[in-house]
Amino acid sequence: MKVNFDLKGKAAVITGGGGILCSEMARGLASWGVQVAVLDIREDSALKVAKEIEQSGGEAIAIKADVLNKNSLLEARSRVLEEYGKIDILINGAGGNRKEATTSEEQSFFDLPEDALQWVFNLNFLGSVLASQVFGEAMVENKTGSIINISSMAAFRPLTKTIAYSAAKAAVTNFTQWLAVHLGQNYSKNLRVNAIAPGFLITEQNRYLLIDERTGEETERGRRIKDHTPMGRYGEPQELVGAVIWLCSEAASFVNGAVIPIDGGFSAYSGV
Numbered sequence: 001m002k003v004n005f006d007l008k009g010k011a012a013v014i015t016g017g018g019g020i021l022c023s024e025m026a027r028g029l030a031s032w033g034v035q036v037a038v039l040d041i042r043e044d045s046a047l048k049v050a051k052e053i054e055q056s057g058g059e060a061i062a063i064k065a066d067v068l069n070k071n072s073l074l075e076a077r078s079r080v081l082e083e084y085g086k087i088d089i090l091i092n093g094a095g096g097n098r099k100e101a102t103t104s105e106e107q108s109f110f111d112l113p114e115d116a117l118q119w120v121f122n123l124n125f126l127g128s129v130l131a132s133q134v135f136g137e138a139m140v141e142n143k144t145g146s147i148i149n150i151s152s153m154a155a156f157r158p159l160t161k162t163i164a165y166s167a168a169k170a171a172v173t174n175f176t177q178w179l180a181v182h183l184g185q186n187y188s189k190n191l192r193v194n195a196i197a198p199g200f201l202i203t204e205q206n207r208y209l210l211i212d213e214r215t216g217e218e219t220e221r222g223r224r225i226k227d228h229t230p231m232g233r234y235g236e237p238q239e240l241v242g243a244v245i246w247l248c249s250e251a252a253s254f255v256n257g258a259v260i261p262i263d264g265g266f267s268a269y270s271g272v
């Protein structure tokens with residue numbers, strides 16, 4: 001039997017699609033013939049990604065949408081269904097961390113502001129839940145589809161400093177399993193929900209933790225991460241795309257409720 005990675009003609013919604021990692025996933029899926037709806041709260045970033053995809057011969061639309069606002073997601077869903085007629089793939093990519101929700105020499109655990117903690121928790125967890133409600137409902141109508149959440153190394157065991165982010169990503173992993181069971185038991189055996197857990201890639205959300213802003217040198221935390229990554233380096237955004245293509249395709253037809261680490265071995269290493 002030939003393994004089927006074919007995705008041609010499928011329609012995908014990618015939240016946070018204007019960001020560093022998910023724009024790469026959007027480009028990757030489009031290069032496999034997927035029609036891509038790039039959703040982002042920053043309309044200019046979504047437009048840029050959709051334009052790049054179109055210029056390289058793919059199909060994409062940009063939609064301004066806030067994953068924490070259900071009406072905004074419902075409007076986005078109408079637009080996607082108008083354009084593509086169905087939704088086969090949802091990537092819950094909107095997420096991130098904030099300095100104010102991170103402990104540091106200047107900010108102790110006891111002083112972390114409630115609004116910052118809530119912002120990080122809501123964006124990563126609630127943003128994935130609301131988008132799954134809105135776009136998952138369209139998938140349920142066709143009784144088929146693949147949802148991919150973005151978890152993190154912080155979910156397996158909490159990382160120091162990033163309290164709300166670690167908790168939120170643990171919740172994303174838990175939600176991935178919960179939704180895989182719920183959709184299968186109640187709607188269709190052909191709906192799959194999985195997550196990827198990227199290791200460390202330098203992006204805007206973590207640059208301040210990995211690179212010293214004053215000197216431009218790697219921080220102690222950055223060095224430790226590399227020491228604990230058997231492959232001895234950070235990942236590149238393109239290195240997430242293969243797993244995404246696989247999870248969306250028939251090749252992963254029995255993969256459900258799984259969290260796939262893409263981490264150069266970080267989560268395999270006990271440190272000893």
Ligand SMILES: NC(=O)c1ccc[n+]([C@@H]2O[C@H](COP(=O)([O-])OP(=O)(O)OC[C@H]3O[C@@H](n4cnc5c(N)ncnc54)[C@H](O)[C@@H]3O)[C@@H](O)[C@H]2O)c1
Nearest residue numbers: 016018019020021040041066067094095096152198201203
């Ligand atoms: N960078 C890493 O090393 C790493 C590791 C593990 C997991 N992740 C996760 O991968 C995902 C993408 O991260 P990234 O590093 O590409 O970050 P990024 O900041 O480049 O991308 C996130 C995107 O989400 C958008 N966004 C923010 N709030 C939104 C909202 N309310 N509604 C819609 N869109 C919103 C932003 O505008 C941005 O374009 C996040 O869930 C992040 O937590 C990143």
